[in-house]
Amino acid sequence: MSVGQVIERICSEKRHIMKKTLIKMGALFLAGGVTLAAQATTPEEDRAAFTSHYKFRFTDVPVEEYANGAYAIDKIGRENWEAIEEFPPYEPFIDEGQEMWETPFANGKTYKDCFPDGPGVKGQYPRWDKKQGMVITLPLAINQCREANGEKALKYKKGPIVPLLAYMAFESRGQITNVVIPEDDPRAMEAYEAGKRFYFTRRGQLNFSCATCHVQNTGLKVRTEVLSMSVGHTTHWPVYRSKWGTAGTLHRRFSGCNNNIRAKALQAQGEQYRNLEYFLTYLSNGLALNGPGARK
Amino acid sequence: MQTKRLLSVLLLAVTFVAGTGTALAADAKAESPKAVQAQQEIDKADKARKMAASVDSEWTTTGKLIKKAQAALKQGDYDTAIRLAKQAGEQGVIAYEQGASQKELRIPSYLKY
Numbered sequence: 475m476s477v478g479q480v481i482e483r484i485c486s487e488k489r490h491i492m493k494k495t496l497i498k499m500g501a502l503f504l505a506g507g508v509t510l511a512a513q514a515t516t517p518e519e520d521r522a523a524f525t526s527h528y529k530f531r532f533t534d535v536p537v538e539e540y541a542n543g544a545y546a547i548d549k550i551g552r553e554n555w556e557a558i559e560e561f562p563p564y565e566p567f568i569d570e571g572q573e574m575w576e577t578p579f580a581n582g583k584t585y586k587d588c589f590p591d592g593p594g595v596k597g598q599y600p601r602w603d604k605k606q607g608m609v610i611t612l613p614l615a616i617n618q619c620r621e622a623n624g625e626k627a628l629k630y631k632k633g634p635i636v637p638l639l640a641y642m643a644f645e646s647r648g649q650i651t652n653v654v655i656p657e658d659d660p661r662a663m664e665a666y667e668a669g670k671r672f673y674f675t676r677r678g679q680l681n682f683s684c685a686t687c688h689v690q691n692t693g694l695k696v697r698t699e700v701l702s703m704s705v706g707h708t709t710h711w712p713v714y715r716s717k718w719g720t721a722g723t724l725h726r727r728f729s730g731c732n733n734n735i736r737a738k739a740l741q742a743q744g745e746q747y748r749n750l751e752y753f754l755t756y757l758s759n760g761l762a763l764n765g766p767g768a769r770k
Numbered sequence: 771m772q773t774k775r776l777l778s779v780l781l782l783a784v785t786f787v788a789g790t791g792t793a794l795a796a797d798a799k800a801e802s803p804k805a806v807q808a809q810q811e812i813d814k815a816d817k818a819r820k821m822a823a824s825v826d827s828e829w830t831t832t833g834k835l836i837k838k839a840q841a842a843l844k845q846g847d848y849d850t851a852i853r854l855a856k857q858a859g860e861q862g863v864i865a866y867e868q869g870a871s872q873k874e875l876r877i878p879s880y881l882k883y
Binding site for chain 2: 515519523524526527667670671672674675676677678679681683685689690733736737738740746
């Protein structure tokens with residue numbers, strides 16, 4: 475049975491039956507399921523394990539293609555996507571973002587003062603910040619810049635942060651994902667490990683982890699969508715999604731994927747999602763950035 | 771540091787909810803013992819929901835059930851309120867178990883190292 479069918483079935487069941495299913499699911503998961511106790515693995519070993527898993531499943535798809543998400547493995551979806559990319563729906567966002575980038579703050583300073591290598595700095599994020607003792611993502615760095623210059627922080631899932639991110643992503647195209655876990659601060663590895671644990675933790679009423687869909691069931695369909703591989707998940711943000719009717723951030727997508735399994739989404743740019751981004755982006759090390767992107 | 775602050779906010783929130791709960795329950799008592807029971811089940815469910823949230827494991831369904839139970843209680847439909855609140859409470863307990871039992875990382879066997 476495909477994941478789609480499982481979800482469909484659970485959705486259509488009557489409430490009293492669902493309650494029973496729930497209790498069974500609870501029992502199943504208390505029994506442990508098919509898992510192995512964690513052996514200590516290095517980030518490089520994790521990346522290799524994920525990549526070889528997908529390579530084994532999709533023998534003739536080159537790893538570089540993973541940056542195109544489901545369209546690397548979904549022929550029909552790809553045709554539509556290529557047609558959409560001829561007049562990219564994210565283009566107006568890039569233009570709007572450039573204007574934001576060039577407009578000085580009330581104090582006369584600009585984003586350039588915070589990002590001297592900018593606007594194309596996406597390849598430097600997410601990164602471990604030893605002084606702050608946390609993972610810094612690009613959206614967080616943008617808001618830290620704004621606040622340091624007396625401007626209000628922007629919302630993290632949609633709204634004006636998206637065009638700015640779109641412009642910076644566009645200017646960063648071709649940079650190679652290269653997340654570093656510095657060895658001089660053990661907290662960096664802890665953050666990576668926390669992100670990894672989040673990724674493999676089953677959540678929500680449907681009791682799925684990210685891996686259930688994006689590793690175990692990659693290539694299968696959920697309703698009309700083909701499940702993508704997690705390697706390549708971070709290269710192309712922000713994304714214009716037809717379903718959203720606008721462009722949104724990676725953490726908005728995290729929320730959506732949590733909600734789909736009936737798990738309450740956590741705070742965008744909160745510690746859990748930042749650590750998740752750290753782990754997830756590490757998996758894409760070596761892949762070129764190709765944002766902003768368009769998806770169904 | 772942040773966890774500490776969060777904890778104290780949570781504690782405050784719990785106290786607050788428990789406080790209003792008792793106040794409401796006191797009002798309800800004048801009406802019917804079933805109303806009191808409904809309020810108690812709702813309070814229990816909300817506690818269970820918060821427990822699940824404390825391990826990042828809350829379900830989207832639980833809060834909705836609690837809201838529906840509260841609405842039913844308000845309308846005097848105590849049986850429905852009790853039934854929904856119990857369901858929500860059960861969800862909260864399972865969701866907490868779900869989160870708490872996975873504190874340790876487990877790599878699924880389909881991923882070969």
